Amino acid sequence: MEDLMEPIRTLVDFKNGVIHPDRVIERRISDMQGMYADDDALNQLLSIDNRLVYQVKEVSIPEKEGHIIYSTTIIYPGKVGKEYFMTKGHFHAKENTAEIYFCLSGEGYLLMQTRQGKVSTIYMQPGVLGYIPPYWGHRTINTGSREFVFLTLFPGDAGHNYEIIQKHGFAKIMVEENGKPVLKDNPRYIPLKNG
Numbered sequence: 001m002e003d004l005m006e007p008i009r010t011l012v013d014f015k016n017g018v019i020h021p022d023r024v025i026e027r028r029i030s031d032m033q034g035m036y037a038d039d040d041a042l043n044q045l046l047s048i049d050n051r052l053v054y055q056v057k058e059v060s061i062p063e064k065e066g067h068i069i070y071s072t073t074i075i076y077p078g079k080v081g082k083e084y085f086m087t088k089g090h091f092h093a094k095e096n097t098a099e100i101y102f103c104l105s106g107e108g109y110l111l112m113q114t115r116q117g118k119v120s121t122i123y124m125q126p127g128v129l130g131y132i133p134p135y136w137g138h139r140t141i142n143t144g145s146r147e148f149v150f151l152t153l154f155p156g157d158a159g160h161n162y163e164i165i166q167k168h169g170f171a172k173i174m175v176e177e178n179g180k181p182v183l184k185d186n187p188r189y190i191p192l193k194n195g
């Protein structure tokens with residue numbers, strides 16, 4: 001019983017996420033360089049104000065097999081050029097691990113992709129649970145005009161692999177056209193050679 005841990009009670013607000021997080025990760029425009037199709041639009045935004053794109057509020061759970069890590073993410077409304085504010089996106093370091101996203105407020109998309117370039121999306125609104133099966137890389141996108149807030153749960157030993165997305169990008173991007181979100185081919189996408 002050497003690993004016995006005390007139970008944890010966490011208060012989650014539907015608009016603000018975890019109320020007393022142990023850690024808050026902030027991602028600003030400057031952290032998103034190279035991730036949007038339009039570099040000029042990003043640099044222009046950066047010259048005005050290095051805005052907050054999203055925040056992850058984490059609870060300290062051991063990053064070990066058997067545990068379930070949970071956190072809430074708030075993606076602020078905004079765009080870089082025509083592309084909506086989004087998370088960096090990642091695969092799990094241990095790729096045969098799944099994840100659950102549950103929308104608390106706002107709206108957006110869960111964009112998923114396999115190493116082979118197969119793409120899938122789930123439209124998220126309050127009450128929608130998106131299940132990301134093992135082997136799918138994932139990113140979330142705020143296509144609404146308010147904060148997009150969701151709760152996530154994933155295995156303690158899943159880990160994050162950002163490298164694949166940083167180097168190759170997602171095959172699709174979500175852009176605004178005539179006031180509506182549209183999924184388009186990403187001009188910067190580099191397919192993985194061996195999947």
Ligand code: M6P
Nearest residue numbers: 056071072073087088089090152
């Ligand atoms: C969710 C979870 C986290 C992740 C966060 C932000 O809360 O999937 O594990 O860190 O979204 O996404 P990213 O790490 O891709 O920036």
Ligand code: ZN
Nearest residue numbers: 092099138154
């Ligand atoms: Zn994940």
